[in-house]
Amino acid sequence: MLEIKELTARSDDGNDILKGINLTVRPGEVHAIMGPNGSGKSTLSSVIAGNPKFIKTGGTLRFNGEEIDELSPEERAHRGIFLSFQYPVEIPGVSVNNFIKTAINEKRRSMGLEDMPAGELLRMIKEKAALVELDPRFLSRSLNEGFSGGEKKRAEIFQMAALAPSLAILDETDSGLDIDALRIVANGVNKLKSPENATIVITHYQRLLDYIVPDYVHVLYKGRIIKTGGRELALELEEKGYDWLIKDYQ
Amino acid sequence: MSKDHIQDTLDSASDYKYGFHSDIESETFPVGLNEDIVRAISAKKEEPEWMTEYRLKAYRHWCTLEEPSWAHLKYERPDFNGISYYSAPVRTPKHASLDEVDPELLRTFDRLGIPLEEQKVLSGVAMDVVMDSVSVKTTFEDTLKKLGIIFMPISRAIKEHPDLVRKYLGTVVPHTDNFYAALNSAVFSDGSFCYIPKGVRCPMELSTYFRINQGGTGQFERTLLVADEDSYVSYLEGCTAPMRDENQLHAAVVELIALDGAEIKYSTVQNWYPGDKNGVGGIYNFVTKRGICHTRSKISWTQVETGSAVTWKYPSCILKGDNSIGEFYSLAMTNNYQQADTGTKMIHLGRNTRSTIVSKGISAGYSQNAYRGQVKMSRGAVGARNFTQCDSLLMSDHCGAHTFPVISSDCPTAIVEHEATTSKISEDQIFYCNQRGLTTEKAVALIVNGFSREVLAKLPMEFAVEAQKLLEISLEGSVG
Structure with missing residues (x-):
């Protein structure tokens, strides 16, 4: 599904951040990407999603066999890439309802489909909101405006549920969540798992991985994946920190 | 139209007796403004005397005023003596279809x-x-x-x-x-x-x-x-x-x-x-x-x-x-x-x-x-x-x-x-919307509409919808 080879990228202020990433994600898999601060985790998700603040300088980036370098962020979204943001932005005056409706219909139009009938849309929105235990009253509030950290993340997972992407990237979705919110968010993600879609979980802490069980754990350091393992790697990191890996690598 | 014509208009107004008539041909008064022009406008419209007096009083007061300049605007002052102050309604259609x-x-x-x-x-x-x-x-x-x-x-x-x-x-x-x-x-x-x-x-x-x-x-x-x-x-x-x-x-x-x-x-x-x-x-x-x-x-x-x-x-x-x-x-x-x-x-x-x-x-x-x-x-x-x-x-x-x-x-x-x-x-707002599948243009329209919502909601329903589209059209080419 996602095939990344020798990927290098820099930020728009000229810093080389990714220095040769290799990563393959197949349908049905859950990958966790861990690593200390500043290792390039968020940059990797930004480059996959096509954030113009980062410039890809080398390597290949394929999604379902297609080179996606030249595609705009919205075209990548239409093809099924979803990014749950670490810091979701506020859009005053635009309700969650209106926003998700616009997003769904933009995607449908890109596929040459008519807008989703209002009744069907309403039912679907209700159902997905229930999945992440999002109070329906939230749907008529301005997107992320005045939301708590947990509410923002739940609103992200709600959008993910509604858009049903084939590849979901969760960037630090656990940051700022208390244990209950974490459980709810993780539950939502797990319910959406299927043999056809894949998830990349970017996280600092192994805590989230108690709830979303990864098939692979990768450790990112200074723009490279320095270690790949199974779930047990996350537990080992929890116990020993990153230093032993970094020492080995150096 | 000459000064005489203005006088004619003034004269004919006094013996007008057929009520409002609409078969006026397109005609325009000479440029500039003075009491005769004000009288002529009033006469053209067959107005009662109190209305003519009201206009004249206003005109005389206007002559004592200066165009305001306190607004935060820069533009070339209109030449108030270069304007024609009366133009009869043109009833002829511009197009056949x-x-x-x-x-x-x-x-x-x-x-x-x-x-x-x-x-x-x-x-x-x-x-x-x-x-x-x-x-x-x-x-x-x-x-x-x-x-x-x-x-x-x-x-x-x-x-x-x-x-x-x-x-x-x-x-x-x-x-x-x-x-x-x-x-x-x-x-x-x-x-x-x-x-x-x-x-x-x-x-x-x-x-x-x-x-x-x-x-x-x-x-x-x-x-x-x-x-x-x-x-x-x-x-x-x-x-x-x-x-x-x-x-x-x-x-x-x-x-x-x-x-x-x-x-x-x-x-x-x-x-x-x-x-x-x-x-x-x-x-x-x-x-x-x-x-x-x-x-x-x-x-x-x-x-x-x-x-x-x-x-x-x-x-x-x-x-x-x-x-x-x-x-x-x-x-x-x-x-x-x-x-x-x-x-x-x-x-x-x-x-x-x-x-x-x-x-x-x-x-x-x-x-x-x-x-x-x-x-x-x-x-x-x-x-x-x-x-x-x-x-x-x-x-x-x-x-x-x-x-x-x-x-x-x-x-x-x-x-x-x-x-x-x-x-x-912000670029972050745009990218966020892009990531959800919205084009930049669509994203801007959505953000602007959100910003305007409180005001648009006060418009009569049918116009709120039109006004929303109008904003999108007015914004075209303003992004980037």
Whole structure:
């Protein structure tokens, strides 16, 4: 599904951040990407999603066999890439309802489909909101405006549920969540798992991985994946920190 | 037309005996303004003497005034002696069918969702083609007549309802009010008069009627709207369709009178030609709008301003009666080199009077957008309250947003609140929307609509939808 080879990228202020990433994600898999601060985790998700603040300088980036370098962020979204943001932005005056409706219909139009009938849309929105235990009253509030950290993340997972992407990237979705919110968010993600879609979980802490069980754990350091393992790697990191890996690598 | 012709017109007016006639050929007075011209305008319109005197008084006062220069606007001062102040309504249609109309204009109509029949009227297609509109108009007239509602061109009202017009004209915006109001009072071409009788609730938005009835608003428009005790009316002026007009200078006056317990909702959508993308051409729009609220009455101004090269306009409320309410909801959007200096005045005189001001400014391109507002609590405004909110949204690095609020209170129990924000559409917001599958253009439209929602929600339903589309069209090319 996602095939990344020798990927290098820099930020728009000229810093080389990714220095040769290799990563393959197949349908049905859950990958966790861990690593200390500043290792390039968020940059990797930004480059996959096509954030113009980062410039890809080398390597290949394929999604379902297609080179996606030249595609705009919205075209990548239409093809099924979803990014749950670490810091979701506020859009005053635009309700969650209106926003998700616009997003769904933009995607449908890109596929040459008519807008989703209002009744069907309403039912679907209700159902997905229930999945992440999002109070329906939230749907008529301005997107992320005045939301708590947990509410923002739940609103992200709600959008993910509604858009049903084939590849979901969760960037630090656990940051700022208390244990209950974490459980709810993780539950939502797990319910959406299927043999056809894949998830990349970017996280600092192994805590989230108690709830979303990864098939692979990768450790990112200074723009490279320095270690790949199974779930047990996350537990080992929890116990020993990153230093032993970094020492080995150096 | 020569001086003699003016004299002839003056002479013939005195022995006129066949009532209002409309077979005037297109003709235009010579440029410049003097008492003879003012008299000639009045004579052309077969006005009673008190009206002629009113105009002359205004003209004489105007001669003593200087054009105001305090606004945050830069433009070449119009040459007031280079303008012709009377042009007879041109009734000849410009086009025989829609096929002859500029296709770009028609595309805009379509995108705004304006019905085909109205498109014909707006683009000046021969009226006899527009059968439906004519019949619709007649139905409206019947309904209004049954309720005793008077709604007609002010030139007709001056003749048919002189007592009403004379009683109220110039009572809210006196001819001495300001330079443009004085000019308008002297030379106003035509406009609308509306009277809602006691206790009557006008059953329709006067908008629909108005749009069909419009045809050539004229350069110096005059509107007088009187809502008698406990009546209600919702009035919509203007149109989302692009208005092309040969007159560069527009100076309208609108007066609203809400008697005890009455409610007037006055909505404006203004989309006059803003000039091209280099700031060449476009309409100068200098408008004086004011309403007076008697006891327990309410006046609500809603305006969506996207047009004109220069806008100078402050729809205001004098809250004279106890417990009266004034509201002002404004959305001013400027692009390219447009300039807008707009806002409101809320003058609290009565006890427990309340006012709300919500002003949203959107600036794009190289445009300048200013909010100018005055809230005055007089000594008698015991327990009065005002809430003001001014939000500016910047769309480029070259545009400007300015706020000039003036608050004065002579009443210790009055409460005045003012909130203001300035924001810019951030790259993060755009990328967030992009990531959810929205194009940048769609994202900007959505963010702008969100920003404007409070004001758009105050418009009559059908216009809210049109106004929303109008914003999208006005914003085109402003991103990036």
